[in-house]
Amino acid sequence: MENPRTPLPAEALSHLDALYNLARWLVRDVVEAEDLVQETYLRAVRAAHQFQPGTNLRAWLFQILRNTFFTQYKRKGREPETLDPEVLDGMPHTSGTVSVDNRMAGPLDGTAGLDLTAALNRLPEEYRSVVLLADLEDFSMGEIAAILECPVGTVKSRLFRARGILKQLLRDYVE
Amino acid sequence: MDCSEAREHLCDLNRGRLEADAAEAVRAHMGQCADCAALLQVEVRIRALIRAQAPRYTAPPTLKARVQDLLAESASPKESVTHGAAAGTHGAAVGTRRTAGRPRWRDVFRGHTWTVGSLVSAVAVLLVVWAGWLWLARDPVSLLADRAVAEHVEYVKGTMTRPVADPPAVMREVKGQVGFAFEPIFPGDSQVQLVAGMVTDLRGKPAATFVYRDGSGRYTTLFLMPEAGIVIPDEGRMPIETFKPYHRVTSGRQLLLWKQRNLACLLVSDLDQAGMASMFLKIRKTA
Numbered sequence: 001m002e003n004p005r006t007p008l009p010a011e012a013l014s015h016l017d018a019l020y021n022l023a024r025w026l027v028r029d030v031v032e033a034e035d036l037v038q039e040t041y042l043r044a045v046r047a048a049h050q051f052q053p054g055t056n057l058r059a060w061l062f063q064i065l066r067n068t069f070f071t072q073y074k075r076k077g078r079e080p081e082t083l084d085p086e087v088l089d090g091m092p093h094t095s096g097t098v099s100v101d102n103r104m105a106g107p108l109d110g111t112a113g114l115d116l117t118a119a120l121n122r123l124p125e126e127y128r129s130v131v132l133l134a135d136l137e138d139f140s141m142g143e144i145a146a147i148l149e150c151p152v153g154t155v156k157s158r159l160f161r162a163r164g165i166l167k168q169l170l171r172d173y174v175e
Numbered sequence: 176m177d178c179s180e181a182r183e184h185l186c187d188l189n190r191g192r193l194e195a196d197a198a199e200a201v202r203a204h205m206g207q208c209a210d211c212a213a214l215l216q217v218e219v220r221i222r223a224l225i226r227a228q229a230p231r232y233t234a235p236p237t238l239k240a241r242v243q244d245l246l247a248e249s250a251s252p253k254e255s256v257t258h259g260a261a262a263g264t265h266g267a268a269v270g271t272r273r274t275a276g277r278p279r280w281r282d283v284f285r286g287h288t289w290t291v292g293s294l295v296s297a298v299a300v301l302l303v304v305w306a307g308w309l310w311l312a313r314d315p316v317s318l319l320a321d322r323a324v325a326e327h328v329e330y331v332k333g334t335m336t337r338p339v340a341d342p343p344a345v346m347r348e349v350k351g352q353v354g355f356a357f358e359p360i361f362p363g364d365s366q367v368q369l370v371a372g373m374v375t376d377l378r379g380k381p382a383a384t385f386v387y388r389d390g391s392g393r394y395t396t397l398f399l400m401p402e403a404g405i406v407i408p409d410e411g412r413m414p415i416e417t418f419k420p421y422h423r424v425t426s427g428r429q430l431l432l433w434k435q436r437n438l439a440c441l442l443v444s445d446l447d448q449a450g451m452a453s454m455f456l457k458i459r460k461t462a
Contacts, residue, residue, distance in 0.1 A: 007246075008246055010250075012246060016242055017231075017232075017234050020233065024232040030326075030329065033232070034238045037234065037242070038241055041242050115345070116224060116225070116228050117230060132229075134186060135226055136225065136226070136231065138190075140192065160186075163214075163221055170221070
């Protein structure tokens with residue numbers, strides 16, 4: 001009995017570095033990032049028949065990586081510690097400037113010299129992923145929404161809030 | 176256009192992805208709203224900072240080889256069910272190393288997939304057991320050194336070049352996150368600057384981690400972690416004035432390990448042995 005398998009487009013390999021980069025930012029561990037990327041390609045190979053030629057392979061691979069991360073790490077509580085996304089989601093938009101709720105002010109105080117890497121790592125995964133996909137990978141809001149499987153408005157909201165947090169964490173750099 | 180609408184478009188405006196009409200409307204709003212104009216500046220500066228300075232990690236050659244194997248296998252015209260099922264089984268085990276089959280080997284045995292599959296599986300199991308035994312047989316200090324050097328190499332790949340503006344604030348921040356106390360560490364001087372402070376994980380141990388960079392672009396990383404469970408070998412000590420830290424060279428990097436006030440201190444550096452000794456004294460004498 002034979003199983004006709006649809007091969008992944010050869011272009012898939014060209015996205016390896018970008019996928020690995022996001023994986024490193026998500027799991028922050030060299031070995032686990034390698035495993036996450038390899039698992040991503042394994043799943044992509046298995047699901048290659050679902051990929052529509054001519055559509056966005058890069059976004060599709062990122063979506064698989066993010067889903068793999070979510071199922072293998074986040075749901076099992078293995079995600080590195082970050083700011084609490086529920087607290088962040090509950091934050092009101094201020095009318096004038098972006099602000100961070102005082103409930104979170106403790107760990108954010110005195111972070112003038114906090115390194116950019118550390119600041120990005122402080123963001124909850126939902127916010128960090130949006131920032132990295134938008135700024136490092138140049139995905140559009142629509143593509144990010146597809147990757148994260150959420151509405152475009154949510155992506156914009158998360159990016160906006162992430163900017164506000166990063167502004168506080170990196171105030172020596174951005175002010 | 177109100178503030179809410181304008182803010183929705185900040186990112187797209189900054190990236191030049193807005194239609195001309197929409198961009199004009201947002202800019203018109205910015206001209207009348209100082210708050211939104213300030214938010215646009217935040218958007219511009221943070222995006223520029225991230226694009227310029229956020230580390231970009233590149234896939235190790237070993238990973239690239241494994242993915243290439245995987246893709247080559249998927250590109251084969253037909254796969255047997257046995258082989259596909261094996262891939263599925265492996266795929267469920269994230270966190271372990273996997274080796275994709277090499278097509279040219281399989282071609283030699285084409286037509287005997289069941290036997291070949293069993294043989295390959297058996298050899299793979301033996302290899303994994305053997306590799307695992309070799310890994311476990313290594314001493315804890317070697318494992319710690321390997322991991323610390325791997326972390327250090329990643330920091331070097333990054334673009335952390337700017338000295339931190341306020342080293343004591345970074346130390347306080349790291350101390351607040353790492354979960355154990357430590358004395359103030361070397362804040363940098365005219366020759367070497369502190370460029371980053373963060374919390375990392377070294378083989379399950381949280382480590383307060385500080386990265387320094389000298390004027391020649393050579394990096395030194397200091398890891399501080401609770402000393403419990405870390406036994407420093409008596410052999411391989413390096414006399415530096417009155418101190419005798421454990422010294423080794425791992426993957427071309429100088430490495431020093433010592434204990435200080437209930438903490439294990441691990442220093443990994445691109446410097447030569449003399450430079451490393453000088454850096455050690457700066458750190459050792461600060462606390």
